[in-house]
Structure formats: structure tokens, C-alpha cells
Amino acid sequence: MRVLLLGGTGEARALAARLHPAVHVISSLAGRVPDPALPVGEVRVGGFGGVEGLRHWLAEAGVDAVVDATHPFAATITANAAKACAQAGVPHLVLARPAWPHGAAIVVDSDREAAETVARQQFSRVFLTTGRSGIAAFADVDAWFLIRAVTAPDAAVLPRRHELLLSRGPYRYDEELQLMRGRRIDAVVTKNSGGDMTRAKLDAAATLELPVVMVDRPPLPAGVDTVHTVDEAVGWISSR
Ligand code: NAP
Secondary structure, three states, X not given: XXXXXXXXXXXXXXXXXXXXXXXXXXXXXXXXXXXXXXXXXXXXXXXXXHHHHHHHHHHHHOOOEEEEOOOOOOHHHXXXXXXXXXHHOOOEEEEOXXXXXXXXXXXXXXXXXXXXXXXXXXXXXXXXXXXXXXXXXHOOOOOEEEEEEXXXXXHHHOOOOEEEXXXXXXXXXXXHHHXXXXXXXXXXXXXXXXXOOXXXXXXXXXXXXXXXXXXXXXXXXXXXXXXXXXXHHHHHHXXX
């Protein structure tokens, strides 16, 4: 059996490790991050060229099933995979890690709305963890930002007052607590990424009684088979 595993997440690497070598897994990475953590087994890197490109790629590679274990905010590849698989008649599963409970967070639908919330609430020292691609929305907000991202954002989109912290999770509770205390953070902005690798910031924010602005997930395409754990994804593959 040949499975295309759309990855770039810890869950995708865990699933590849569970399936390999009994199943021929081809893991796919977007190629955004230099020196990415690599899964076991075969890996390909780079976009497919939209729905059309992916449909051709599936046919050429003779893939029997696709598991989309991309990040919950990688909405374009998720929509493309759903369409390409439906058109090609290839079984398709989304592995979507459970979302974090909203708790007392201020829930918003976009980076733009998160930036408006920071401005409206007059937060002054903001821990911004929404990732490189969302930072432009905060460029004109009059606050100081501790920006944490895996790769450096384009300097043109950075807010005027900021500190840039380039790092990659997982993050520990005590480190997050120390970081937020040390920088005198008064609000945290995050996506609802879910999972354990980056949730310690929420626990630290709760301890410090800091407000959290949480960008909600984009919806999944209608009608896709969805599971929430690596175990369930292994079960889905095994059943085929
Ligand atoms: P996206 O906006 O959904 O996708 C943009 C384009 O990138 C897609 O149309 C596709 O290009 C290509 N692409 C994305 N993921 C791919 C994959 N796994 N394999 C091959 N091509 C892929 O994606 P994104 O939000 O930029 O995320 C890119 C990657 O980083 C994803 O694999 C995701 O799992 C990972 N990641 C994302 C986030 C996040 O917050 N968005 C966080 C952590 C990790 P073509 O149209 O040319 O096929």
C-alpha cells in the first residue's frame, strides 16, 4: 500500500514512524522551513501546483490513500487535497489534532481581528505566537511585541517596537512562565493550534492571569473523513 502523508507536523512524523516500513509512506513537506525535522521513510519536498498538480501527482505516484496531517491552519493544502482526492477517487483522511478549549480566551476569526483586539484592549506588551505568516496584521499596532516564530518574518511587516525570538517547540511550562514574567507580558496572542508541543504558553498565561487572544481554526472542507489521533489514523490505514 502506498500512502501520501501530507505533513510538517509532529503528528505526521509520529504517523510515519507507526506505519513505516509495513506501509510505503511518502511524506510531503511544503519546504518552508530550512532544516526541517524529517520523518522516517521517503520524503518529498515542495508544492504540487494546486489541485490539478496534486491530482496528476497522485496518479503518477500510484497512491492508494492520502492522509492529511498538516497543521490545522494550513487551510489551502487541506482544501486542495480534499478536492484532488475526490476528483481522483483516492481515499482521503484528515488527521486534525484536537483544538484547545477556549477557556476564558477572547476568540477571534483572523490575525487581522486579533490585531484589532490588541489595539482596542490597549494591551502594551504582547507575546505574539501566531507564526511568521500572520505578523503583517500587527505592523501598525501601537504596542511592544515579543514575536516568536520558527523562521524570520520579512522585516517590512514587523511592528515598529518588538523583540524577535526565533525558536521551535516543544516549549515547557516553566520556561514559558519565566519568559512571560521576564518580558513583563500583559497579553498572549495565539492560534488555536491544539496539541501538547506549544500549549504550555496557555498554562503559563493562566498562572499569570494574562488575557489570551485566540485565533479560531479555519473550518475543514465539508464531508471529509476526519480523525483526531495518530492511533485512529493507523486504524483507518489498517482497515484498508
Ligand atoms: P497552506 O497555506 O495550506 O498551503 C500553501 C501551499 O503550500 C499549498 O497550496 C501547497 O502548494 C503548499 N503546501 C502546504 N503544505 C504542503 C505539504 N505538506 N506538502 C506539499 N506542499 C504543501 O500551508 P501553510 O499554512 O503555509 O503551511 C505549510 C506547511 O507548514 C504545512 O505542511 C503545515 O503542516 C506546516 N505548518 C504550518 C503551520 C501554520 O500555522 N500554518 C504551523 C506549523 C506547520 P501547492 O498549491 O503548490 O501544492
